Amino acid sequence: MNPLLLKDKVAEFLKEDIGFGDFSARYLPIDKQLTGYFIVKQAGIVCGQQIPPVAYDLLGEADYTALVADGTTVSAGQKIGKVTGTAATLLTGERVTLNLMQRMSGIATKTARTIHNLDDATIKVTDTRKTTPGLRLFDKYAVKTGGGFNHRFDLTGGVMLKDNHIALAGGVKEALIRVKRQLGPLTPVEIEVETKQELLDAVAVGADVIMFDNQNPATVKQWRQLVPKTIKIEASGGISEATISHFKGCGADFTSVGNLTNDVSPLDISFLVAGAVKKTS
Known part of the structure; x- marks a missing residue:
């Protein structure tokens, strides 16, 4: 992750959470030195080990040691990180750090399961x-940690012409001609197709990548035969961890799975200072 963006984001989240100060901790011995541990409560893949050191550097007076690396498969009850510092820093930074690590670890774990289910x-x-x-x-960092690949980070990451762009231009062929006329040689062009004729038009004009949108695996496999190997194929639309196995052997070069990041189950991680007792029932 870009360390400058990472620091800015964590600072933003800490400001949001801290507000005008931690009212829960201010009346306690906040200068006391404590040691705390991040502990996973369910099996999964760890992601987000860059978060605690950035958070504690921003808050001051704490040192974090990662006990496992990002991408490590862990079991329930395993300690993944240790921090020593003032009570004020450890308690104030707890929630933001956990929120991000839990979400990122959940995404990494789901990505790995999805790849396993595809088995291709x-x-x-x-x-x-x-x-x-x-x-x-x-x-997106979490997806990579789980073994997946990143599509565009933003709208400058390449040209992707979808249904609304195609409608605006007047068709697949027209959209591609307009865009390719203006683009330099280093910017790839991807276009979405939903019919066989649109596919043939995309091949004729010379798209770099063609997205087969909302097509079943059999159709993807059939249409792949109509596309030169120089053009990459993306299967997309409604593909999930539960359904991706049906696309094994379909011939696509890659498949995009939106619910890796928009349907997240965070990995359960807790933070406990030494001496604290957490009830298990």
Whole structure:
């Protein structure tokens, strides 16, 4: 992750959470030195080990040690990080740090499961821009940590012509001609197709990538035969962890899965200072 963007984002989130100060901690011995541990409560893949050191550097007076690296598969009850510092820093930074690490670890874990379900090394699993506003930096890093690939980070990451663009231009062929006439040689062009005729038009004009939108695996496999190997194929639309196995062997170069980042189940991680007792029931 870009360390400058990362620092700015974590600072923004800390400001939001702290407000005018931590009222819960201010009347307690906040200068006391404590040691705390981040502990996973369910099996999964760890992601977000860059978050605690940035948060504690911003708050001051605490040192974090990662006990496992991002991308490590862990089991319930395992300690993944240790921090030593003042009570004020540890308690104030707890929620923001946990929120991000839990979400990122959940995305990484889901991505790994999705790739496992696909079981096809010839097809890359990618994310989309369907991320929560403000969290794209973290979400996309988590997808990579889980073994997936990043699609565009933003609208400058390449040209992708979808249904509304095609309607505006007057058709697939017209949209491609207009765009390719203006673009330089280093900017790839992807276009969405929903019919066989649109596919043939996209091939004729010379798209770099063609997205087969909302097509079943059999159709993807059939249409792939109509496309030169020099043109990449993306299967997209309604593909999830539960359905991706049907696309094994379909011939696509990659498949985009929006719900990697827009339907997230955070990995359960807790933070406990030494001596604290957490009830298990």
